[in-house]
Amino acid sequence: MxxxxxxxxxxxxxxxxxxxxxxxxxxxxxxxxxxxxxxxxxxxxxxxxxxxxxxxxxxxxxxxxxxxxxxxxxxxxxxxxxxxxDPQRDGVAAVIHGHDWLSPHVLRLRLTPLRPLRYSAGQSIQVWTPSGIARPYSLASVPGEAPWLELHIDCRHSGAFVSAARTFQVSDTLHLGALQGGALQYDADWHGRPLWLLASGTGLAPLYGVLREALRQGHQGTIRLLHVAREPAEHYLADALNALASEHAQLQVEWVLAAELSAALAELRLVSRQTIALLCGHPEYVETFARRLFLLGVPRNQVFADVFLPHAR
Incomplete structure (x- = not known):
């Protein structure tokens, strides 16, 4: 033994x-x-x-x-x-720079690390509260765009971290664990290829970062972003993304309610087998996206997914 x-x-x-x-x-x-x-x-x-x-x-x-x-x-x-x-010993301290609500259920948290962190758009990071509660969150920020890391926290369901996050104050200190690579990133080799970004809920956060990174690098192919939500108010980045679409002719943004998703996906048409697809969100929606892409003929090695698994506690 x-x-x-x-x-x-x-x-x-x-x-x-x-x-x-x-x-x-x-x-x-x-x-x-x-x-x-x-x-x-x-x-x-x-x-x-x-x-x-x-x-x-x-x-x-x-x-x-x-x-x-x-x-x-x-x-x-x-x-x-x-x-x-031990977050105090092994993590990186970060001060809360911003704490505001993007929708009735989505909290935006901006954290300024006390030492620089090198990361890529689409990565996720472990966040620790002072009481020792830890949760991973995808980054919505883009390196070099601002000094803070931006997280979008879904507060629709209760939980220890969500309860703590509601009470955070600007200037509070949290701790960050290791960055995680994840499946979502922008590859410069995709420069001229069609790019589809399909998200549900706060699965939009990393794809928002990947999108801005693609535009920053001068992506020339068409970009189609689809976000599914239960109600219109949960399309929480609508203003920011609609503004980006007005500035970039190759970007098309589509807002879909969950009840209309099947019809919206049925209208998707593949214009090129070179299409790259990035999927993120609840497992049910990611599976639905992936099934539709398979039927459309998008090669499996061109589909990248990150599933937001339910918490065990």
């Missing part, structure tokens, strides 16, 4: 058992969310020994070299010593 050494404790555990489950059962405070290796909330550093990692590709090479692992994806197969991610 292997032992897990953590926070001064020695925990005998069953061989091949899940590390996150063992830590939680022992009362070790480990944040977690998706349990799928996507949110990165349950990062731990492997100090001694090694774990059987079911999803090593979830972290980049530098993170793995530093010993970081995702507890939800690791099995304990031998004695191991781990440290839980």
């Amino acid at each position: 292997p032992d897990v050494h953590v926070a001064g404790q020695q925990l005998p555990v069953a061989a091949a058992s899940n590390l996150l489950d063992n830590l939680l059962n022992a009362g070790v405070a480990v944040p977690y969310s998706c349990r799928a290796g996507s949110c990165h909330a349950c990062m731990v550093r492997c100090v001694a020994g090694e774990l059987l990692d079911a999803k090593p590709e979830a972290l980049d090479a530098q993170q793995r070299e530093q010993g970081w692992r995702l507890a939800c994806q690791c099995q304990v197969v031998a004695d191991v010593q781990v440290e839980v991610f």
Whole structure:
């Protein structure tokens, strides 16, 4: 029976058992969310020994070299010593620069890191509250456009982080974890190809960043952005995106209500098999988008998706 050494404790555990489950059962405070290796909330550093990692590709090479692992994806197969991610020690402090509502349910949070962070449009980042609640959020900001990082937080459903976010104040300090690559980014090789951006809810946030990055790099192909929402007020970036469309002839923006989505997707026509499609949002909508693109004949290797998984707690 292997032992897990953590926070001064020695925990005998069953061989091949899940590390996150063992830590939680022992009362070790480990944040977690998706349990799928996507949110990165349950990062731990492997100090001694090694774990059987079911999803090593979830972290980049530098993170793995530093010993970081995702507890939800690791099995304990031998004695191991781990440290839980400490936002004060391992994260980057960031001051709240802006806190305002883009719609009745979407909170815009602008954070200024106390040291520069290198990131790409479309990436996501882990955000920690002072009380130790962590959630991953996609970035709506574009490098070089402003000194802050912009997040769009869906507050429609209750949750520990959402409850805390409602009470944040300008000048409060949060902490940031590691940036995550994600599937959404702009590739300069797409310069002349049609680009489709299909989003639901706050899945629009990273695509808003990718769109602005594409325009910044002088994208010459047509760009079609479609956003689906339950009600008109939830098309929360309508003014900003309509303004961009008026400035860029190649950009077409379409606002669709959920009840009308099937009809709207039925009207999509593929003008080129070189089309690149980026999808983001709730799993149900991403699957619907992907199914329609498949039927249209968009090659699978030209479709990139990021699914916003429901939180486990």
